[in-house]
Amino acid sequence: MSDEMVSNKKYRDKQKRKDGFISLFIGFFAFVWIFPILWTVWTSLRPYNEIISYGIFSWPRKLTFDNYVNAVEEMQIVGYLINSAIVTIPSVILTLFFGSLIAFVVTRYKFRFNLTILLLFTAGNMLPIVLTYIPVFWMFIWVGELFGNRNMFYNNYAGLILVHVAFQVGFAAFVLSSYMKTIPKEISESATIDGANVFRHYWNVILPLLRPALAALSVLMTTWIYNEFFWALVLMSDDSKRPITSALRRLQGQYVTDFNLLAAGAIIAALPTVILFFVLRKQFIAGLTLGSTKG
Amino acid sequence: MSEDTNSVSRRSLLKGAAVGGLGLVAGSTLAAGSADAATRLKGSTVRWTTRGGGATGDKIAKAVNDAFTKKTGAKVVAQQVNSDDFQNNFAQIMQGSPDDAFGWMAGYRSNHFGELGLLADLTREINRLKGTLPTAAIKGATSPVSKKPYILPTTYYPWALHYRKSMVKEIGMNPEKIDTWDDFIKLMTLTQKKGLVGYSLGAKGGWEAMGTFDILNARINGYKYHIDLLNGRAKWTDAKTKETFKYFAQLIPFMNENVLDISWDGMRDLLLQKKTGAMMMGSWFANDFKAKSQEDYDDLWVVPFPEINPKWGIDTIDAPLDGISVAANGKNVAGGKALAQFWASPEGITEAIKAGDTNIYVSRSFDTSSYDSFNKQKLAVLGSAKNIMFFLDRDARGDFAGPVVGPAIQSFIKKPSDINKILESVQSQWDALPKN
Numbered sequence: 193m194s195d196e197m198v199s200n201k202k203y204r205d206k207q208k209r210k211d212g213f214i215s216l217f218i219g220f221f222a223f224v225w226i227f228p229i230l231w232t233v234w235t236s237l238r239p240y241n242e243i244i245s246y247g248i249f250s251w252p253r254k255l256t257f258d259n260y261v262n263a264v265e266e267m268q269i270v271g272y273l274i275n276s277a278i279v280t281i282p283s284v285i286l287t288l289f290f291g292s293l294i295a296f297v298v299t300r301y302k303f304r305f306n307l308t309i310l311l312l313f314t315a316g317n318m319l320p321i322v323l324t325y326i327p328v329f330w331m332f333i334w335v336g337e338l339f340g341n342r343n344m345f346y347n348n349y350a351g352l353i354l355v356h357v358a359f360q361v362g363f364a365a366f367v368l369s370s371y372m373k374t375i376p377k378e379i380s381e382s383a384t385i386d387g388a389n390v391f392r393h394y395w396n397v398i399l400p401l402l403r404p405a406l407a408a409l410s411v412l413m414t415t416w417i418y419n420e421f422f423w424a425l426v427l428m429s430d431d432s433k434r435p436i437t438s439a440l441r442r443l444q445g446q447y448v449t450d451f452n453l454l455a456a457g458a459i460i461a462a463l464p465t466v467i468l469f470f471v472l473r474k475q476f477i478a479g480l481t482l483g484s485t486k487g
Numbered sequence: 488m489s490e491d492t493n494s495v496s497r498r499s500l501l502k503g504a505a506v507g508g509l510g511l512v513a514g515s516t517l518a519a520g521s522a523d524a525a526t527r528l529k530g531s532t533v534r535w536t537t538r539g540g541g542a543t544g545d546k547i548a549k550a551v552n553d554a555f556t557k558k559t560g561a562k563v564v565a566q567q568v569n570s571d572d573f574q575n576n577f578a579q580i581m582q583g584s585p586d587d588a589f590g591w592m593a594g595y596r597s598n599h600f601g602e603l604g605l606l607a608d609l610t611r612e613i614n615r616l617k618g619t620l621p622t623a624a625i626k627g628a629t630s631p632v633s634k635k636p637y638i639l640p641t642t643y644y645p646w647a648l649h650y651r652k653s654m655v656k657e658i659g660m661n662p663e664k665i666d667t668w669d670d671f672i673k674l675m676t677l678t679q680k681k682g683l684v685g686y687s688l689g690a691k692g693g694w695e696a697m698g699t700f701d702i703l704n705a706r707i708n709g710y711k712y713h714i715d716l717l718n719g720r721a722k723w724t725d726a727k728t729k730e731t732f733k734y735f736a737q738l739i740p741f742m743n744e745n746v747l748d749i750s751w752d753g754m755r756d757l758l759l760q761k762k763t764g765a766m767m768m769g770s771w772f773a774n775d776f777k778a779k780s781q782e783d784y785d786d787l788w789v790v791p792f793p794e795i796n797p798k799w800g801i802d803t804i805d806a807p808l809d810g811i812s813v814a815a816n817g818k819n820v821a822g823g824k825a826l827a828q829f830w831a832s833p834e835g836i837t838e839a840i841k842a843g844d845t846n847i848y849v850s851r852s853f854d855t856s857s858y859d860s861f862n863k864q865k866l867a868v869l870g871s872a873k874n875i876m877f878f879l880d881r882d883a884r885g886d887f888a889g890p891v892v893g894p895a896i897q898s899f900i901k902k903p904s905d906i907n908k909i910l911e912s913v914q915s916q917w918d919a920l921p922k923n
Contacts, residue, residue, distance in 0.1 A: 240778070244752075244755070244779060329579055346583050346584060347583065425576065429580050429583055431567060432566055438569075443541075444569055
């Protein structure tokens with residue numbers, strides 16, 4: 193009896209040590225991750241003057257929200273937020289639509305090249321976008337000129353949305369097809385026997401079952417596309433059409449950059465995604481592990 | 488494709504009209520030329536890009552563009568873009584659907600794109616402004632290869648020796664008289680004796696230290712040799728170039744230890760915090776002194792880099808020249824040219840200054856009577872030079888300055904004794920560049 197208690201206690205001690213170690217480990221890395229963000233917040237509260245006079249690591253003499261007030265004024269934030277919405281919302285909807293279509297075909301129908309197609313779409317994601325941007329740029333210009341309007345895609349929301357859809361659809365197809373494989377084949381079989389055609393099978397049978405996956409994926413996609421800056425930069429020549437990330441660039445001068453103001457701007461620009469994350473964090477975490485149990 | 492050829496023929500038609508216009512205006516005055524432009528432009532839309540500048544930049548652009556609209560009846564649609572983004576994507580922007588006119592930089596950065604056919608030839612406009620532009624500015628705006636100007640020069644700023652008057656006084660020297668190499672060495676030695684940095688330098692970005700190299704080379708070997716060197720007409724392995732680096736090496740013991748870790752703002756902070764004797768930099772940072780306090784700003788001073796070789800005296804200065812360029816692929820090239828000309832004309836300059844522009848304009852019409860003593864001194868420094876360099880990364884081709892010379896200067900600062908090897912490598916990299 194006492195023997196058992198001793199070993200129990202030993203076990204519990206061991207477990208406690210283990211837990212302590214794990215907490216320490218996680219705490220350390222959490223700190224490493226959160227530190228730059230805390231530092232940005234800290235920087236955003238200090239006036240520029242103090243930094244140039246006393247250095248970055250000096251003890252603060254004054255903490256203010258002035259940087260935030262100035263950033264909101266300088267950034268013309270509302271216009272850029274609307275631009276971000278114009279780009280992000282259609283991109284996410286189209287990506288999910290096309291991604292689910294591909295996933296539907298490659299998982300529900302057996303034909304010779306279905307795995308190849310899936311791999312092809314996923315492989316597109318592996319290309320670094322800086323490699324593809326010059327060809328994409330010229331493609332947009334040439335296709336536009338073919339129709340007599342250089343700006344049909346270039347310097348146009350249509351082009352930017354198209355690029356986002358093209359680059360994200362591979363990942364969406366990959367994730368959704370993994371998820372779709374977990375939906376029993378029998379459901380599809382009975383739908384077919386009941387006389388559902390292909391589109392009805394997709395729209396009325398599979399799509400409703402896909403809802404959790406779509407929700408999770410849309411949160412991820414929104415964050416990615418919202419934070420994306422590169423394509424907007426190279427494919428939009430009008431600054432007034434660029435997304436929120438461009439508003440931040442307004443805060444940088446030709447020579448002198450007020451990093452405290454920039455920090456405040458960065459916090460403001462990051463807020464929507466952070467809020468989105470906290471509101472939908474369940475879906476977010478589901479999204480990260482989506483399809484991980486079956487591949 | 489047919490649309491493309493159509494638009495080209497339309498464009499050449501416009502050009503034909505412009506040449507005709509030139510013939511008409513050639514003998515007449517500037518005002519008549521503008522009146523001609525006014526009738527042609529009425530009702531058209533011109534697009535304008537401001538490179539950076541924040542709220543003030545927008546305000547200046549609005550003031551000048553509104554005055555242009557009032558004068559010509561052409562509407563101006565303006566936007567502001569981030570300066571670095573615009574510069575880095577310049578080739579794409581110019582090949583896409585660029586705005587008609589925009590602020591840009593003289594030197595290799597306009598000549599190169601002009602010769603590629605992306606920037607419009609502004610010969611007619613620069614001829615109209617001849618009465619107010621100094622010859623040096625016109626020369627600076629003209630490509631040495633095609634002999635055509637692709638930019639209308641407007642503003643510039645000096646790269647020169649900056650220090651704090653109070654600190655020079657403290658070490659027992661006269662802050663108004665730092666003229667000779669010996670004065671300069673003495674200033675650095677005495678400052679260093681106090682436990683401070685004698686000469687502060689940054690080279691983190693590779694370009695900051697180019698200012699020091701430019702001026703040393705121009706003082707020792709003259710303006711012509713320097714420009715020849717940057718354009719492949721002189722050799723980096725030449726004894727003359729090595730002589731320049733001998734002087735450069737003399738400065739290293741006076742420098743801060745973290746040269747490779749700081750950029751221009753680190754240099755500025757050293758001077759702002761009274762930790763350094765002198766530094767060679769562009770004067771744009773002066774506003775940060777003013778932002779700290781008027782006292783700090785009043786303490787700041789600027790002089791030409793001292794003479795080394797009496798043959799050249801102080802006849803050369805690095806003063807990057809900015810101006811207005813016009814996109815050859817814009818929708819309204821004639822309108823862009825007229826707008827560019829307006830920005831560079833006395834009228835446009837007056838509007839810009841009224842709206843809060845603090846730049847120094849090259850135009851003779853530019854009124855400096857309201858200048859404070861630091862700005863007057865800046866003008867005096869600019870005026871002391873006969874030859875204007877535009878800074879190494881604008882005087883030399885882009886694929887050479889940044890990728891080759893920058894790292895070379897960095898490795899020189901790391902290990903000055905390696906200079907022969909470094910210069911051989913620079914020369915061989917120049918030789919390996921594709922010649923066009």
